[in-house]
Each structure stands twice: as C-alpha cells, then as structure tokens.
Amino acid sequence: MYYRTTYPSPVGLITLACDGDNIVGVWNEGQKYHGADISVEMIEKDDMPVFDAVKKWLDRYFAGKKPAISELTLAPIGGEFWKSVWTILCEIPYGEITTYGDIAKKMAVKMNKEMMSSQAVGGAVGHNPISIIIPCHRVVGANGSLTGYAGGLKTKVKLLELEGVDMSRLFVPTKGTAL
Missing domain, CATH: 1.10.10.10 (Winged helix-like DNA-binding domain superfamily/Winged helix DNA-binding domain)
Known part of the structure; x- marks a missing residue:
C-alpha cells in the first residue's frame, strides 16, 4: 500500500509518496514519470511520521540549509x-x-x-x-x-x-x- 501527500515549495507543488515507513517518491507537479513506478492508486494521507520528516527536510533545504540525505529513509523503486x-x-x-x-x-x-x-x-x-x-x-x-x-x-x-x-x-x- 502506498500513501501520498503534497508539499507547497518554492518550485511548485510537490507530491510525496511513501510505503508507510520509507519515501518512494518526490515529484514536482507535472513532472515526467510522476508516480510511474507505483502500479496501485496511492491513498491520500497527510499525518504520517515519514511525511513529517520529509517536509521538515525540504523546509531546511529550501531555507538554504544542507540537510543530509541519510536523515531520511528512502526506498526508490527501480532496477x-x-x-x-x-x-x-x-x-x-x-x-x-x-x-x-x-x-x-x-x-x-x-x-x-x-x-x-x-x-x-x-x-x-x-x-x-x-x-x-x-x-x-x-x-x-x-x-x-x-x-x-x-x-x-x-x-x-x-x-x-x-x-x-x-x-x-x-x-x-x-x-x-x-x-
């Protein structure tokens, strides 16, 4: 099962996707291949700890900080x-x-x-x-x-x-x- 939420950013609306524990997608609105590797419909769910962590990470990134990638649990789907x-x-x-x-x-x-x-x-x-x-x-x-x-x-x-x-x-x- 996959979940999604959105994040308003300085580069437009961003969709975040997770599998419950790990981030599997971060896409800009209208991005090519948006959600392409997720074969099921994502359920809208804003109140998840993994989404909170990514939103805080993105807040720091867009504020010009240098957050470490290792702070997040990533699970990109691909070969x-x-x-x-x-x-x-x-x-x-x-x-x-x-x-x-x-x-x-x-x-x-x-x-x-x-x-x-x-x-x-x-x-x-x-x-x-x-x-x-x-x-x-x-x-x-x-x-x-x-x-x-x-x-x-x-x-x-x-x-x-x-x-x-x-x-x-x-x-x-x-x-x-x-x-």
Whole structure:
C-alpha cells in the first residue's frame, strides 16, 4: 500500500509518496514519470511520521540549509542499474555538479566494464523517483548543458541557484535534450 501527500515549495507543488515507513517518491507537479513506478492508486494521507520528516527536510533545504540525505529513509523503486546510479547521485555534494559521463565512468568501475553509456546513465537519472532529495538536478552535460531534468529546466536552474552553484559556464540548450 502506498500513501501520498503534497508539499507547497518554492518550485511548485510537490507530491510525496511513501510505503508507510520509507519515501518512494518526490515529484514536482507535472513532472515526467510522476508516480510511474507505483502500479496501485496511492491513498491520500497527510499525518504520517515519514511525511513529517520529509517536509521538515525540504523546509531546511529550501531555507538554504544542507540537510543530509541519510536523515531520511528512502526506498526508490527501480532496477539494480538504476538504483546504483541513484546511489552515485546521493554522493554529489550540495552545491556541486557532475556530468553524465562522470557517472558513467563510476558505473563502469562498479560493474567491472571498460566503459558505460552516458545515455544509459541519463535514462536512470531521468527516472529518479525521489527528486530533489536524490539530487538528479546536480547532473549536467559535459559541455555545461542543463539538459535532461524530468522536473523541467526552470526548476533545475532554481534548485542549482538555491544551492549556490556557479551558473556562469552552464546553459539551457536551445532544443533537444541529448546528453
């Protein structure tokens, strides 16, 4: 059984989802893949300790604090490859960015392969069901392109600016979302 509630944020209304004990989803309103991995209807329930913890975490995040991901119990739904990519995302420090290619190199090492496709990594990053907390917004193209954020590029820019990322070498692509 899955439960949901909402959280009003500076980047719009956010839906939170849990399995009772663990967070399984954090999606911006209108986000691509919103709730895609939950195959049953979520029950609206606001008064759950796990939701209280996430709301307090998000309050601190949006206030410019640096809450630790480890403070929350996360259980993103996805295959092992995706979960491995999401684990790497959790290692990106607050206020810093990395590239899809850098994550692909880390995944290649993890999987004992010579190389890994940046596009495969991009697919996992794009399907991250716990946005903001698992910081997929901190991933950019090798050339500084702010590409590929399921919550929308305007939201990605706002989150990076909130974290104090140096935006001077980053840009919004004119069309397409190729890595």
